[in-house]
Amino acid sequence: MVGLIRSFRGYVRIRVDGVSPQRFLNLCSVHDISLWDIVSDGNCYELNLSVSDFFRLRPIVKKTKTKVVLLGKRGLPFRMQKWKKRKVFILCSFLCVIGLYAVSLFIWDIRLVDEGRLTDEMLLQFLQENGIYYGSYRDGIDIDAAEKKLRDEYPFIIWTSFKVEGTRLFVYVKENEQIKWNDTAQEDSKEPGSLYATVDGTVVSIVTRNGLPKVKIGDAVKKGDVLVDGEIPVYNDDETIREYMYVRSDADIRLETELKYHKEIPLDYEKKVYTGNEKKTYYFRVHNNSFSTAGIPGFSEYDIVTDLQQAKLMNDFYLPLYFGRITYREYQMEAISYTESEGKSLLNYEFEKFCKTLQQKGVQIVEKDVKIEKNGRTLHANGKILVEMSDGDNKPITERKQTGETEIE
């Protein structure tokens, strides 16, 4: 720090020679002249002192009968003298500093940290709708309001945190996995409604928490049938209906149902075969304007592989400048055929993948009956899967019976 201040003020390096140069040093010390980097070869001394102190040396030099030789001028004031001839350089440096400062006022990188159901695209779209995007003014972002709005928009989000570091915005999101995506709006709703079957099947189990069950275990139901009714009749002593109570039905119902499965793959297909011809170009992008060093290559069919990097100064100072390399890889489509066993194993693999997806959704597979048949040059997998799954679509009751109804919340 001291060195920086000295450089800013400017200093000189001198050589002191004479009969008693030590006396020169001591007199400087007495006159409050600071010296530094004192090096001696035995006969003379070389040392640094500030410019203002240099002009105070005359009486000391006279008194000690020493000889002072100026060896060099260092620091900003002397450098400025040289820079006078390089006005354009100084101007550009100044503009560069101003430009960097201006760039630092905006957001140039958005990092999303979410391991749940919200995709990056959805989050970016939300941010965009709320005025947060690449290039938005950093101090104009109302972090608290944006966090609250994000939680309000997606009720399954239990915690959000927005953090600005340099020109980067970090968005942390934590979701509640217990709350279903589609039911978020309905969960909170207390509007009376009935549960309807969404598939044909047989009732395996029913646990009703609210509403009037219309089916029992073993009943066969069809798509659209009422499973639990939100309209509950209240009877008089003479068993006539006095009124209807309207509630929001709530029940865990599992239905056994049959799913149809069909998948086909052609035995003849085309595959990309890379020829090995490649063309590389360099790519630059300044905010939304891009430049590349060469045009599109002369290949008829090719893949484009882009390796893009964002420029940054230090850790968090990201700039709206992207650079990278584009590789065009030529390929040709070649006709290739599966053997029948290859095709069958591929269909089996697809079927297993389908079953795994069902299980992940909470569907229990009871029985599988899928057969693979060959029809010309195509393999078909057809069959039925007997599954046990949760069902019940809550639909609001729109028409109410006029018998002096009462609504229970």
Next chain:
Amino acid sequence: MGKTKLFEHAKNKVSDTLKLPKDLAKGEALIGLTGREEVYIENYKGILECTPSSVVIATGRCRVQITGKDLKVDYYTNDEMKIEGLLHQITFM
């Protein structure tokens, strides 16, 4: 006991009784070392000799000779000085 010795004795007594710092009361030099490459000296009178192998400093009560290799005075002000280099020996003369 001569006048000077008597005065010196009285000064010592007073400073010991009042627990005054020795550098203030007796004009002793303060010497601080950082490893064997840096030495800070305060309360000195001046430099008597300065070569790459030896630096002799006059203090209130004695001379201090610092010997070593590639010695250089990093800074030298009215209050403090710092000597850098590979230190071999500090002698009070």
